[in-house]
Amino acid sequence: MDNRRNPVLAESPLPHGLPDFASISDDDFLPAFGEAMATHLAEVESIATDPRPATFANTVEALELSGRDLARAGGIFFNLVGPDTNPQRNEISRQLSTLLTDHANTIAMDRRLFERISALHDRADELDLTEAQQRLLAKRYRESVRAGAGLGPDEQEQIRQISSRLAYLSTTFSQRILDDTNAxxxxxxxxxxxxxxxxxxxxxxxxxxxxxxxxxxxxxxxxxxxxxxxxxxxxxxxxxxxxxxxxxSRCARGNDHDTRELVLEIVGLRARRARLLGYRDHAEYVIAEETAPNPAAVVELLAELTASALRAGGRELTRLNRFADEEIGAADLTYWLERERRAASAVPLDDFGDYCELDNVLQRGVFYAAGKLYGLRFIERTDLHGYHPDVRVWDVINEAGRSIGLFLGDFYARPSKRGGAWMNNIVDQSMVLSTQPIVVNVANLTKPDDGAPCLLTMDQLTTLFHEFGHALHGLLSAVDYPSQSGTSVPRDFVEFPSQVNEMWALHPDVLSQYARHHATGEPIPAALADAARDAAKTESAHSTIEYLAAAQLDLAWHRITADDTVDDVAQFERDALRAAGFTGDLIPPRYRSAYFNHIFGGGYSAGYYSYIWSEVLDAETEQWFLAEGGLLRDNGRRFAEATLSRGDSIDPLAAHETLIGRTPRIEPLLTRRGLVASEER
Known part of the structure; x- marks a missing residue:
């Protein structure tokens, strides 16, 4: 008998538990998850049958610390599926989508556990808990209720079936997008x-x-x-x-990758689940857990921004038509915006990318800013290996000279990687578990030929800093419990730290460090640097409109109730956009329904508004940083103590208000996005 531990579950001897990816085969995953789920259920059974009265330690904390094998397996496998999938991993993902959902529901709906958690929740004020413990208890109670723990057997079975089916549909949706995007x-x-x-x-x-x-x-x-x-x-x-x-036209071409029937089934099931749990619709169900008070508040913000964006868009289109001297079609709009930008700039920006070589930006820009603000150093570990040959590994060292985690960078596009850019956690930070974070930034840059530089566009430069903001949120986490670690905050707050980090991309103190010509090493000319900053200050109305159209479309899909019938995705999309004020066809939403992976394949359903909601906080925080002197260690320390290190252990909005000294206002965002006409300023 082979008594060797499954390599997915075996504790890694590498720094901070970095998985030994070379020792793991795809055949190991399903057995590993099967074993990990069985172990987890046994741990939960012990908690549920504990004859002692329920306490925070023997119930809530015990549940929090259970399932470590499952967390290890998930941290490895789900980090692979997005950036480096294959047919076998896709099939494993489809199977796990339902298996893990059923597993989570079994625990959340366990009547014995729910009674113990409810008893603690009812007398939470008497338990002498820290703020983090109070939040953990409240969240565990809400999770059980939202999973259907308080429902009768028939309703619980319906919730189980719906959740399991939704997990499968969402996984399938994401896989079809990748396939049809390639095709x-x-x-x-x-x-x-x-x-x-x-x-x-x-x-x-x-x-x-x-x-x-x-x-x-x-x-x-x-x-x-x-x-x-x-x-x-x-x-x-x-x-x-x-x-x-x-x-x-992706995923709406009538081929095997078409997702429209998935969209209709997903929104119908989400509406049914919301009703069973006592909510009007899925948007209400989702937003109940966010920092936004309710869907009406989101609707109000989006309506205000949409009205301003459409006015700005009208001015922009009038100006652009005069400039192009031709009838501009939807396929031409960004082309002419770029032509106009170049014509308006006193200094051509065509050469800006020559000063933004990837490794230079990373080492002397992204890492430099993190060092100045947070006292971090990044030491590349060529002796450590990621899940793909392109992945690089850095040890993250604090001011005391102690390693606080690992940062992995996976920057180049490949057919096995889904589109976009994102941050993943392989290991969550937790003081109780004595674990340090391992985080990954994934991008889709074009890999250069051997010996050629990888030069970044302005958008790619901003994205690199943005995703590293998420990484900092994970790396600087200093909380007790893993479910409160780093980016485990409300969805409409999670983008805030990453958006704040974008401000350093073109900051003079940072740009002067990394902006060197890739061939000559000469520093960027001052006039070109100023022109790049000027260009970045003016967000096109086009980009704001396409984002807001997607956010409005997301909300429309998820305000459908269980009584509503929708059978035509394209018609619903047209009607929803017109109702929100988007009456023209020149600017499609950033994602059309058939390939809107954020909301039908990812975790942003009824939450795509989060980017603009967070940007209200970001615009205020940028002003705070600049007013306090900019790229200073003390400013970084204060921001980390208020936000980056605290995860979900505190109320994130309250912490932000304490940092800036007041409730955030929308005006800085309107100004930044160019949504206020010159006569209104």
């Missing part, structure tokens, strides 16, 4: 049709075509949002139209 790439035969793209973009298109099996030609692969970066450069209008059409 929708646009093949161009003549290099002349790529006029306007950089040499690096052209080389990447040729390499993509070869990788896809084409003997000749150039393959323009698609990004996840509706807007495609190549459209800002391509001078050939017909190619722009092909790329645009391919982007907005």
């Amino acid at each position: 929708s790439a646009v093949l161009v035969d003549n290099i002349a049709q790529l006029d306007g793209l950089s040499a690096g973009q052209v080389a990447a298109a040729r390499r993509a075509a070869a990788d896809a099996g084409h003997e000749s030609g150039y393959l323009l692969t698609l990004e996840l949002p509706s807007s495609q970066a190549v459209l800002t450069g391509l001078t050939d209008r017909s190619v722009r139209q092909r790329v645009f059409d391919a982007s907005i």
